[in-house]
Amino acid sequence: MSIKNVEMPNLGESVTEASVTMWLVNPGDKVSRYDPLMEVVSDKVTTEVPSDMDGVVKELLIELDTDVPIGTPVMTIEVEGGASEEESKSEEPKEEPKEEPKEEPITAAPEPAEKPTISAKAEAPKAKGAGAARYSPAVMRLAQEKNIDLTEVEGTGKDGRITRKDIMNYEPAKHVEKEMPVAVEPKEGPTKVSAEGKHVDEPTPSAPASSKPKPSGEPIQAQHRDEVVPATGIRKAIAKKMVQSTTEIPHAWVMVEADVTNIVKLRNQTKETFKTQEGISLSYFPFFVKAVVQALKKNPKMNTSWDNGNIIYHKDINLSIAVTTEDNLFVPVIHNADRYSLAGLAKEINRLASDVRSGHLKSEDMQGGTFTVNNTGTLGSVQSMGIINHPQAAILQVESINKRLVPTEDGGFKTADMINLCLSIDHRILDGMQAGNFLKDVKENLKRFSTDSDLY
Amino acid sequence: MAEMTYLEAINKGIEEEMARDEKVVIFGEDVGGVKGGVFGVTKGLAQKFGDDRCFNTPLTEGEIAGLATGLGLVGYRPIGEFQFADYMLPAVNQILSEAGRMRYRTKGDWTAPVVFRAPYGGGVRGGFYHSQSTEKIFFGQPGLRIVTPSNPRDAKGMIKAAIRSDDPVIFYEHKRLYRLLKADVPEDDYIVPIDKAKVVREGSDITVIGYGMVLQHAMNAAEKLAKEGIEAEVVDVRSIYPLDKETLVEAAKKTGKVLLVTEDNKEGSVMGEIAAIISEEALFDLDAPIQRVAGPDVPAMGYALPLEREFLVNEEKVMDAMRELAEF
Numbered sequence: 001m002s003i004k005n006v007e008m009p010n011l012g013e014s015v016t017e018a019s020v021t022m023w024l025v026n027p028g029d030k031v032s033r034y035d036p037l038m039e040v041v042s043d044k045v046t047t048e049v050p051s052d053m054d055g056v057v058k059e060l061l062i063e064l065d066t067d068v069p070i071g072t073p074v075m076t077i078e079v080e081g082g083a084s085e086e087e088s089k090s091e092e093p094k095e096e097p098k099e100e101p102k103e104e105p106i107t108a109a110p111e112p113a114e115k116p117t118i119s120a121k122a123e124a125p126k127a128k129g130a131g132a133a134r135y136s137p138a139v140m141r142l143a144q145e146k147n148i149d150l151t152e153v154e155g156t157g158k159d160g161r162i163t164r165k166d167i168m169n170y171e172p173a174k175h176v177e178k179e180m181p182v183a184v185e186p187k188e189g190p191t192k193v194s195a196e197g198k199h200v201d202e203p204t205p206s207a208p209a210s211s212k213p214k215p216s217g218e219p220i221q222a223q224h225r226d227e228v229v230p231a232t233g234i235r236k237a238i239a240k241k242m243v244q245s246t247t248e249i250p251h252a253w254v255m256v257e258a259d260v261t262n263i264v265k266l267r268n269q270t271k272e273t274f275k276t277q278e279g280i281s282l283s284y285f286p287f288f289v290k291a292v293v294q295a296l297k298k299n300p301k302m303n304t305s306w307d308n309g310n311i312i313y314h315k316d317i318n319l320s321i322a323v324t325t326e327d328n329l330f331v332p333v334i335h336n337a338d339r340y341s342l343a344g345l346a347k348e349i350n351r352l353a354s355d356v357r358s359g360h361l362k363s364e365d366m367q368g369g370t371f372t373v374n375n376t377g378t379l380g381s382v383q384s385m386g387i388i389n390h391p392q393a394a395i396l397q398v399e400s401i402n403k404r405l406v407p408t409e410d411g412g413f414k415t416a417d418m419i420n421l422c423l424s425i426d427h428r429i430l431d432g433m434q435a436g437n438f439l440k441d442v443k444e445n446l447k448r449f450s451t452d453s454d455l456y
Numbered sequence: 457m458a459e460m461t462y463l464e465a466i467n468k469g470i471e472e473e474m475a476r477d478e479k480v481v482i483f484g485e486d487v488g489g490v491k492g493g494v495f496g497v498t499k500g501l502a503q504k505f506g507d508d509r510c511f512n513t514p515l516t517e518g519e520i521a522g523l524a525t526g527l528g529l530v531g532y533r534p535i536g537e538f539q540f541a542d543y544m545l546p547a548v549n550q551i552l553s554e555a556g557r558m559r560y561r562t563k564g565d566w567t568a569p570v571v572f573r574a575p576y577g578g579g580v581r582g583g584f585y586h587s588q589s590t591e592k593i594f595f596g597q598p599g600l601r602i603v604t605p606s607n608p609r610d611a612k613g614m615i616k617a618a619i620r621s622d623d624p625v626i627f628y629e630h631k632r633l634y635r636l637l638k639a640d641v642p643e644d645d646y647i648v649p650i651d652k653a654k655v656v657r658e659g660s661d662i663t664v665i666g667y668g669m670v671l672q673h674a675m676n677a678a679e680k681l682a683k684e685g686i687e688a689e690v691v692d693v694r695s696i697y698p699l700d701k702e703t704l705v706e707a708a709k710k711t712g713k714v715l716l717v718t719e720d721n722k723e724g725s726v727m728g729e730i731a732a733i734i735s736e737e738a739l740f741d742l743d744a745p746i747q748r749v750a751g752p753d754v755p756a757m758g759y760a761l762p763l764e765r766e767f768l769v770n771e772e773k774v775m776d777a778m779r780e781l782a783e784f
Contacts, residue, residue: 137739
């Protein structure tokens with residue numbers, strides 16, 4: 001129900017005033033559209049005024065035979081539905097219903113998101129006005145060029161319109177953060193080996209695929225019961241590195257299956273002695289590292305970096321190995337990995353892992369990696385898609401070893417220790433061909449190990 | 457440097473060119489003798505260069521234009537003065553069909569190195585026939601050049617360049633500026649290009665484009681608005697035809713908000729063409745509809761003071777439009 005006014009109608013040019021001479025309805029009367037309501041008279045004419053709505057006459061607002069200006073409300077009618085006169089007045093564009101003040105989106109970002117630069121005029125958060133969603137060609141173009149989400153920009157123009165200047169001055173909420181090599185100082189937080197290896201006792205590399213952060217820039221609204229915890233500097237450095245890798249490097253993936261029965265035998269046969277002699281456990285990981293190093297020697301294109309249209313061939317083979325702590329991921333480097341014996345690799349891997357754990361990793365141990373081997377098998381993973389450690393050209397995921405029934409040459413079956421090797425390559429540098437050749441060599445190298453192989 | 461008015465600067469420029477080149481002659485209604493023109497632009501020239509080079513014509517504008525064109529063809533550099541721009545209408549055929557097309561129709565064998573000078577614009581209680589802006593009549597006529605200076609320094613440099621031009625130039629002089637503007641004008645022999653617009657004020661919020669008297673309003677408004685934090689880029693068109701598209705488009709792109717100001721009627725003025733050029737060349741830099749401040753679409757400003765005021769663009773009208781555009 002709402003109340004509508006009936007106004008003194010315009011009775012012709014030069015008529016500014018008129019009066020009602022007779023009411024043709026009374027309050028409480030039901031009227032239909034076009035029913036005569038009253039008789040009005042000006043100095044020129046006497047006219048019946050019809051209703052232009054259906055409703056019930058509510059109130060007569062003026063005295064009979066009294067001149068009132070044209071446009072003066074003379075009667076009110078109650079009509080079904082719709083906004084009443086008062087309400088509809090308040091709907092004029094100037095005072096349009098205030099939206100909830102726009103709140104700063106709560107994001108998982110630690111620093112308060114930097115507000116878009118706006119003129120000094122706007123102190124209080126403004127409701128987005130009618131102009132907010134109308135974009136000029138300049139604003140559209142700039143938003144596309146700078147990849148700006150216009151709904152995030154606060155307009156300072158008329159009715160909240162986003163002006164070209166708003167866009168030019170806009171900076172998305174950014175996290176000011178120093179360039180930081182991933183975990184140069186692994187001292188923050190508890191550093192502990194996360195999962196116990198299934199087939200190795202080494203500290204565990206992680207599956208970086210799962211730690212891929214969302215690209216920054218789109219705030220996520222925290223739900224009612226969510227807890228917002230600022231990420232540590234290391235976590236943010238990891239996040240940044242991951243984003244860089246996934247945005248800059250076009251990844252391609254290849255997986256092969258390898259028979260490592262011989263290695264399992266060799267390791268089982270030597271691990272006790274090794275432990276006694278060397279004081280550390282012998283895991284499977286050094287065998288894979290060795291096989292990879294040998295294959296890299298043969299396939300130098302795998303040991304490269306993309307640099308603005310140039311391919312840098314690294315003469316040294318510096319193998320990055322992924323090591324996780326409870327919270328973080330580190331990628332220390334075995335420098336000149338081709339100069340180590342199998343036992344030497346085992347020792348170096350052990351040293352790097354315990355330095356990560358104790359927080360004593362030196363920055364030179366973090367730098368110069370040219371290829372990464374990631375021991376995802378410790379997580380029980382059988383297949384994963386590694387994110388390449390920028391600026392390297394490839395990463396190899398060494399999955400878990402599982403006993404499998406495999407057919408033999410003579411038509412029978414045997415049990416074998418099988419493993420999946422998952423390779424991610426930078427498709428700018430490498431194609432499936434090189435990846436295949438490299439993996440084939442790794443497989444061959446793994447197969448060459450026998451119970452007669454020397455660890456030293 | 458010598459301080460001189462806009463009018464004196466034009467007089468000085470003509471005098472220098474007449475002294476430099478004896479083929480330069482000037483004539484028109486009341487131009488010669490001691491009167492030196494209805495506003496006095498040619499004062500002293502007859503005394504200095506003789507009645508053969510600065511002389512009166514009958515009250516027939518078609519003849520002024522025709523004589524100028526003919527003299528131009530036989531080696532003179534004539535300047536024909538129209539007492540008022542409004543009076544050019546009887547000379548339109550001579551200017552458009554003869555002078556303006558001479559080079560093209562003779563395959564470049566002949567040219568009409570003529571200057572048609574004319575005071576234009578309102579604000580001096582001139583009524584219908586002494587206040588009009590007639591540039592749109594000659595606008596868009598390839599072969600003709602239309603220029604107008606908006607300050608004394610340009611006035612001298614541009615009249616000299618116009619006289620030296622091998623093709624016909626219509627040289628409009630805003631009669632309200634004649635004695636309104638006074639500025640230092642170099643005394644040496646310098647030329648101001650007649651094919652270039654000029655950014656006369658730098659700003660980043662809005663771009664105002666105009667020429668003549670309205671440019672003064674725009675400049676004054678810009679200074680006041682600067683106190684409110686609105687910085688206007690102001691461009692003097694100078695070359696009305698052909699337009700210096702490059703400068704205009706660049707200035708439009710700079711702020712994305714363009715206000716075009718003209719004393720002419722809004723419809724069909726030169727500003728419509730400028731708006732079209734900007735929308736063709738700079739759409740993706742535009743941040744607001746291109747706006748115009750201009751005279752109303754009535755035949756011309758009336759003689760009565762309130763009518764003249766109503767018609768004329770003034771500082772307040774320009775400033776309101778500038779502010780509105782800045783806030784858009």
